[in-house]
Every structure is written in structure tokens, then in C-alpha cells.
Amino acid sequence: MADSGTQQFLKVAAELPLVTWHPVSEPVAIEQEQQLLQQADRIILQFPLYWYSAPALLKNWLDQVLTRQFAYPAAGGNLVGKSLGIVVTLGSPARQFKAGGDEQFTISELMAPFQALANKLKMNYLPTFVVDQFGYQSETEKAKLLIDYQRYLTQAPLGHFKAKSDWLIEQLRLQLAVAPAEQQQQLNLILTQLQSNQDELDDLQANLKLVQDMEDD
């Protein structure tokens, strides 16, 4: 769903090699949309929260594109095994979305219909990515949001420190390829350092696991 400053920011953030940014519009070209879905490994629905749900445009799109024949695992099963993620932007603070908060319900509760959809279609449902009060965020918060969002789109798997580390180091490698010549040496040294830290951490954790296994015996 295009429009606001938040979506513009996320759109620029999403300019990555393996990401397709696709605004939904009407009338819906059902077959083309289905083809796009088939090409993706991770399908992210991104929208501002309208009355605790997705805007009607997106709901309408889902109703038309996810035909029984296309999506049902017993029929076409075209989405089986893909991941489904939700990026939801909020005008009010995320901290209010909890039992006892102003909004009373958690984002996970409100997004339950999408979880049910993923379950029905045998998709892997990802933790929801919440962007709240974008306009109030500091420069540093926005920088962190940008990277977290890019990771949400492309890092696999989500949620593990090692996966995050591998992802960031890979981004540094890509940056190295386009960085000015005078920064190459510096960036190379940093890359080597971060990679060697990660290797050392992996070794330590492997050793720890050995020791823990011995204690269990």
C-alpha cells in the first residue's frame, strides 16, 4: 500500500537485489498476481493498520487472488512451504497494543486472520514486523529500522544472532564492491575482523556444547 512517508522510506529500503516491491491496485489482474506470488519465497503483506485490520484494498486483493484452485494445498497448493510475513505500520505507539494498554489487544492477536491463512495454506508464518510512529523516530532509530526491515525481507532464518551476523557481513561484502578506492583497505580489515570474531564465537559455542554434553553424561 503506497502513500505516506513511512511507505516511501520502506520502499527505498526495499531496493535490494532479490526483492520485488509490488503495490496492489484495482482492478486486480488475478493471473499476473498469482504468477508474482509463485516467484517469491517470502511473501510480505505490508500495510498501515486501518481499524485493526488490513485496508479493504488489500483484503479485496487477497480474496480475489487466493483462489481455491490456486492456493488450497489440496488443489494448486502454489504457496505451500513459502513464508508469509506482515509489515504493519501504526500511527499510535506499539506499547499500547497489549492487555491493559489503550488498545487492549496485541498485534499478534489482531493479525490472527493472517496466521490462520498461513496455516490453511501450509505457509510458514513469520513474526510480524511493526513500525510505529515513524514520524517521531530519531535519525538513529530510522537507521536501525532500515536495517531491521531489510533483514526482515531477506535474512534467512530470522531471529538468530548467527544469521543476523552472516547477513550483515554479507552486506559489508556487497558494500566493499562499490565503496570508493580509498576505503577499500579499511573496509577489508573490518570485514576480516568481523568474520574472524564470528568464527571465534562459533568455535567457542561448539566447545561449550561439547562441555555441556559431557556434563549431561
Add this chain to the structure above:
Amino acid sequence: MAEQTWATQQLLSLAAQTPQFKTRALYLALAELSEEQQRRLTIAQNELDGRTWNPSRW
């Protein structure tokens, strides 16, 4: 340990002199990664020392 502080410092200094927001955001995230690696290395090393130093298993 000193080397990791070096990497963090370099990344923060690169971030400060990078005008492009996306690149700056990456350098800041890498600086944070460098610090987090350092914390985790210390914790893992200490835990390994603690578990290995176990008189009941001598």
C-alpha cells in the same frame, strides 16, 4: 578485544563521514554487531572457563 574496539571505532567514524543514509545505516548496524560479538565472546569465554573449572570432575 582491543581489535574489536578498533573495528567499532572505524565503523562509527565511517558512518559519521558517509552522506548516504542507507550506507550510514549499514555502518551503524555493523558497529553494533561488532560490540555484540565482543559481548558474546566474553560471555562464551567466561562460561567455558566456568564450566571447565569444575573440581568435582577432576
